[in-house]
Amino acid sequence: MTVLSDLITAMTRGSVRVIDLTHTLDPDFPVIVLPADFGQCARFRMEEVSAYDHRGPAWKWHNLSMSEHTGTHFDAPIHWVTGRDAPNGATDSIDPGVFVGPVCVIDFSAESARSDDATLEPAHILAWEAEHGPIPADCWVLLRTDWSHRQGAAYLNLRDDGAHSPGPSPEAVRLLLERGIRGFGTETVGTDAGQAQHFDPPYPAHALIHGAGRYGLQCLRNLDHLPPTGAVLLAAPLKIKGGTGSPLRVLALIEEPAP
Ligand code: MN
Numbered sequence: 001m002t003v004l005s006d007l008i009t010a011m012t013r014g015s016v017r018v019i020d021l022t023h024t025l026d027p028d029f030p031v032i033v034l035p036a037d038f039g040q041c042a043r044f045r046m047e048e049v050s051a052y053d054h055r056g057p058a059w060k061w062h063n064l065s066m067s068e069h070t071g072t073h074f075d076a077p078i079h080w081v082t083g084r085d086a087p088n089g090a091t092d093s094i095d096p097g098v099f100v101g102p103v104c105v106i107d108f109s110a111e112s113a114r115s116d117d118a119t120l121e122p123a124h125i126l127a128w129e130a131e132h133g134p135i136p137a138d139c140w141v142l143l144r145t146d147w148s149h150r151q152g153a154a155y156l157n158l159r160d161d162g163a164h165s166p167g168p169s170p171e172a173v174r175l176l177l178e179r180g181i182r183g184f185g186t187e188t189v190g191t192d193a194g195q196a197q198h199f200d201p202p203y204p205a206h207a208l209i210h211g212a213g214r215y216g217l218q219c220l221r222n223l224d225h226l227p228p229t230g231a232v233l234l235a236a237p238l239k240i241k242g243g244t245g246s247p248l249r250v251l252a253l254i255e256e257p258a259p
Helices: 002-013 109-114 122-132 170-178 204-211
Strands: 016-020 045-053 056-065 073-075 100-107 140-144 183-186 215-218 231-235 245-247 250-255
Touching: 002 016, 100 122, 122 170, 140 231, 170 204, 183 204, 204 215
Parallel strands: 100 140, 140 183, 183 215
Antiparallel strands: 016 250, 045 056, 073 215, 073 245, 100 231, 231 250
């Protein structure tokens, strides 16, 4: 058990640290807004059952309600019609080994600061690989946009023609899938760009990644604390029977450089 005992030693000494990539579940945190003719995703709600009072003198607890896709959350393959028949494609049937794995972080923050509709293209991925090496198979890829620093209306950035936020082009998604990625994660409210309904196919991150039986993460934060390579991602959704996704606590283990 040398590897695990070495890990615990490193965590005790602080040379391996835990980074929290999760937003607080809060009724005010924005959820995705779809055109009015579609069903809508529910915000987080917390109802007090008792608080050391006549409803329960020695205990406090809450009932919760929310969408599977509220707050920092995981997308399972069956979330999208292209992945509806993916084997082990629901939150309760995915191999739990998927929930722990290596992660590459593509820094797209400068482009995202220049344009709300910044689109990740294959050229950006190839430039990243020229600097950091090929994206390994079965690796999570997270897109850093610094979008998590936004608050309130600026987060969804809704205009008359819908949301405006960065995301990948269909060609970029195809290149990531050629690399055999495990999944794709973003700081925005979805894995797709705000205007991805106009892409071909529409919503390519959802359509292509879930169609390939792979996974999504969104509403991440603190990606600016992660190295481009070398971190380990821990992202285990709730084991909801037939679930299409789930809020979750996303953590990363990072190794501090040797002094
Ligand atoms: Mn989702």
